[in-house]
Amino acid sequence: MDGPVTTPTSAEPALASPGLFTARNTIVAVVLVAAVVFTVMNTGIWPMGGGTDTEVATTPGDASVVVLPMDNIGGREDVAYLSEGITEQITAQLAKVSELRVISRTSAETVMGYNLTIPEIADRLGVEHVVEGSVQLFGEQIRVTAQLIHAATDDHLWADSYDGQLQDLFTLQEDIAIQVASALTSAVGGVREINEASRTEDPEAYEAYLIGKSQLHRRSTENMLAAIESFERSIAQDPNYAPAYAGLAMTYGLFTIYGHPELDGYELYGRGMAMANRAVELDQNAAEAYLSRAGLNLRSFAPAETVASDFQRALELSPNSTDAHGWYAHLLIREGQEEEGLAETQMAIDIDPLAPGRRNGAALDGLGARRYDFAVTAAQQALALEPTLTVPRFLQALAHLLARRLDDCLNVLGDAFPGVRAMCQHSRGDEATAMQVVDSLKNTLGSGNEPQNHEEMVLYRDISMFYAWIGNADESLAWLERAFSWSHNAIQFEVMNSGVFDRVTEDQDFQSSLERIRARIRERLLEAVAG
Known part of the structure; x- marks a missing residue:
């Protein structure tokens, strides 16, 4: 699932009002x-x-x-x-x-x-x-x-x-x-028959589902919370309507990226998997059901074969799904198949060329594949489509940093993402200023030992990235472990694999401790599904 697009664009539909007509x-x-x-x-x-x-x-x-x-x-x-x-x-x-x-x-x-x-x-x-x-x-x-x-x-x-x-x-x-x-x-030939889709004979269930889809499309916190209510209303009207379960699973999955105002990543994963599994159970020909489950498992350390199977089934059922192509690209990048992953990314862009989120996803894939110029270009395209977005600046700055274009890194960031800015400043030799920035971030967090919300988790992540960048394995690990206490998706694997953590991943103690943390994450995810 691609990075957050927190500012709705003019392309996003107006919020539907269920009371305007019967x-x-x-x-x-x-x-x-x-x-x-x-x-x-x-x-x-x-x-x-x-x-x-x-x-x-x-x-x-x-x-x-x-x-x-x-x-x-x-x-x-x-x-x-x-x-x-x-x-x-x-x-x-x-x-x-x-x-x-x-x-x-x-x-x-x-x-x-x-x-x-x-x-x-x-x-x-x-x-x-x-x-x-x-x-x-x-x-x-x-x-x-x-x-x-x-x-x-x-x-x-x-x-x-x-x-x-x-x-x-x-x-x-x-x-x-x-x-x-x-x-x-007809002129092409070989048209594959379309499988009959899930349908509900309850018009109110269908109306609630369509409203939920519209709300989810906007991606803001307010509208995604409203989408949960709409999908739940659809399920209440027809408990056997698979698309409503899939929509609910998709919403919970996106909240693991955007951040829910109350629920941590583990709770979101557990709820999402329950809905995705129910959608697949109800309709084995629903592309959205497999896609929502694959998206949840993609960033939960699930085996590649399990995730790939769901992505491939989703693409078989809906070959033009831009989310399926884009998210499958992330999996291929995760597994070291860079060329195949970037090809899937391009397919997603071809289907959805004007969506800034697609370019965000491409920039993230570029980082994970260590194609830094590719990442910069994709992030610039996202900003050209929607200049108010912040995530492309984060990705572009990291790509400049990793390519040792330090002035470009600082120019792109401005006052945003102080943790990344500190990394750029440290690499330029301004170590005192960089440490002042990091100390300021720590002061913002106060005396707490673990993040209490998504916003705090991001600060823990950024501090961990800074210490990894300067080669302090112990501090990086300590802050990373606390970030993971809030969400299994505290740091995306593309960033982990981008080169930011290279200096500490060479440390055997860091590697063994990271595997211990991941084992605990897997336990918590299983507990969330079982509970």
Whole structure:
């Protein structure tokens, strides 16, 4: 799971309000519109103006598409939320087809804020085709328009509109998704059948799930806490709905990175694994279930074979999952397969090119692979996409430090991340100033022996990194052990393997003590799952 993106961007959806419209009308409308879009696609390629038929895709490389958010005609907030849910479902279904390259929802939403033409959008995202449409409600009636566009020529290959009553067409969703996938890849051949996804016949359970997905997408603490409530509400309505369990597991896993206001990393892991295992038990064809479990196990010292098996199953079920590619890349880096890991990272970026989190993940992989220039470039790209982020500065500064570009390290940091700044200052020969910074961090922590929250854990980690950098194995180990008392993910393995700890990992006592700490971490994680 990639580093925190704590500041929502303009691409992130507005927080949905469950009280704006009735649950059944919400879900019926979402499914109806999705069904309409898929039906339109299934009719074949319609030549506009009576021309001859045009092929959708002529080569496997051409089989690429982005589903743009449905236009909210009238600006009604409830329709805006419906549009978001429709886009989510169409994209998720198409992402299951390995012959298609489907751009992620994050990048699709981001590019809409750039006021670009359809050909410009396609060029920016590197796709051949664009699906766009609009939704409008008139009381109990809904109007939907949808069209498929060949971006290079701006030709509208087919289009249709629909006016009708809100109806419960939920059960048609997967059937129509298979038809649209077939239409878009018919010229390529070899289209794999889409497995029927988990569904709930309870509209309120489905509505709560969609709201939870929207909240989780924002990544802020407030919205992730709200996502937990939404997924729990979905499960309460339908205790057998696997996607809601997977969403809950994913949220707990992300909190081990972002930091929960109350729960430590071990409690989060235990809760997340319980939800992930339940999701897999309920639906062995749910990609999100395997992905959430793999993401939790990735940073819990689980055996590589166990984690890889879940990632590979998730990718088999959803070949266009940018999270699956990105997180699997972390595992490959962890296991020393740098080239394969960086290739997976690039695949994740190709699917989600405008997401700063993807670039954060690439920068982290660059550190773990000791490709410092790669890490710097990826961090710079993340900042170009979202200048308010802080994590890319941390990663970029470490890469500069490890490459011995000390002035660049300090310039990137400014006043942020004082522990890393002290490392740069010490390497420049300003040892007194560096020690003053570290002493100041210790004073901030007071007399406590262990962190009491995520923010304190980060300070313990930074002090441990400083002492490792200057070669003081005993102090580094002491601070690292206390950081691990709060979370098994106190320091990411990419940073451990980046070169920051090289001077102390040569010490046999440090290595044996670190293995003792990791053994205790594994015990606590097992206890968390059992408890």
